[in-house]
Amino acid sequence: MKKILGAMAVCLLLLSCQKEKPKGNLHLTGNIEGLKKGTLYITRLGDSSFVSVDTIKIDGDSHFESWLDIKSPEMYYIVLDRGKTNSIDDRLPFFAEAGKMNIETTLEQFYAQAKITGSKNQQLLDDYKKVNDRFTSQNLDITELLLRKQHAKVAVNADSIARVQDYVLKRKYLYAAQFALNNKDHEIAPYIVLSEINENATVVLLDRIRKALTPKVANSYYGKKLTQYYNERKKAEQQ
Template sequence: MKKLILILIPFLLIFSCKTDKTEKDYLIKAYITGYFDGEVVLNKVRNGKLVPIDSLHMKKSKFKFKHVKITTPEMLWFVIDKGNFIIQFFADPHDMQINADYNNQGKSEVQGSKTHAEYVSFLENNSIFENKQFKINEQKDLAYLNNDTLLLKSLDSVSNSIVKEQIEYIKKYAYENNKSYVSLYLTLSNLTDYLKLPELEKIYNNFDDTLKTSPYYLELRDFIMTKKNVQIGKQAPDFSLSDSAGTSVSLSSMQDKYVLLAFSASWNGYSRKDNKNLNKLYKKFQAKDFDIYQVFAENNMRQWKNVIKSDNLNWITTSDLKGLDSEILQLYGIRKLPYYFFLNKNGIIITSGDDLNVLIPEIEIFF
């Protein structure tokens, strides 16, 4: 496993969308100690991204949004002072009051939301794992400075064990609290990156019918449907993307070869690290009907080309330059990078996963 679960403030992108007309209007007031005036943007979360739904200019440390549309409990974000201060909270279909301190982020008081109170309780219990990881990361920083590779490897193993414990805790919470919007949100935002499809479906099918109108439930349903289309034994969905020279290359054009379909990004450290192993794999088997089709989640053409050159990527590399909003990432249900699918000569998925070191032995048996 390659990353920690970030529950309190996950990395999100921002885009715009239309409001659901069936939602009702509520008032959300806030008082921010230590910050007098500035822009406030109210966001909701859709498909792992922040969606701005309203904005205003705060004066005298106070502001209020008068027509916030809420049907079911959901996570909202106040982005204040151009992102320097963020308030993340679960909003119920009620009027709400929020009190916060600009100099003490993460200690907001939210009144009028029972769902947020449940979320805070969950975070307090989850902090056990976060604190363990914090201590391990401190040791890893020191080991890195001392170039102690053996200790780093050992600490990585400990870190992965903590992540596994954390995942098990969230799984148990979601399954036991099947009427909870918090459980639904945590499943969508955290467990989709880690669970195999049968485990994820078990939790999804256990959710109570009262949650089925939640946008998070619908997103989870759609994600599961997408993942069903890219399971082992399925035909890999075909697509075409342009390489760095502007030439369109389809995945199906590579049939009659074993293909490693790699989803990566120039800005992703794990992807860059894996490029070294991809090079070794390519050099070892390229003469034996093996090839790589690499999809980069990029927005910057120059940065992408620089990585192709610096990492010596001599196979097919493509991108639609839409970053994490790429339709191809959505087609394959990619929510974290890097990720890999190994295809046989007919384009059938043989194996897949996010850990290249685990996949390499499975690939090598075919050559």
């Protein structure tokens, strides 16, 4: 009897020591250097507002961990509540997908210093931003030149400036469209179309990109949204 009770006690001890198996297909880890106390909210954009999918308390240790259930690769956001310290730099977007991802950043430059690894879509998004930032810089340079000339009371040909700005914007949109076509086998493709081109794309271009997507991407979260957006635009033009 004592042996049976002893065996039962050992079994109960083992069961109590076992940790509940994490649920989710994305294992997200990270570190926010310099953060001693605060709260992290992992969110995604729902139908009309942001929805929280996990809450992580930081108290002493700046490392964090989360298991998320990702049905389709999608843009998620880490929102940092610093407590008493207010900052506009409190939202960090990342392209979540199943597997293992890691986010390394700092408290002082939460968004600017972020290094995100483990997601192919995130890697492609980073590559896209590097080129896209050049178009943004060119447009800012043109605006700055215009303001300087106006301040110096130098005659400015507004039409010429507008044509140059329009040319830069067209190059920006064409690059986004070509990027989507070149990466038609990744969910980043429909996301770029929806977030960067949208109403500036013709229905013909939307249809071309939509048809170029691989079946897997076409059936993804953003792939379905692109098809929905295309159908709405096509219907509106036919009216």
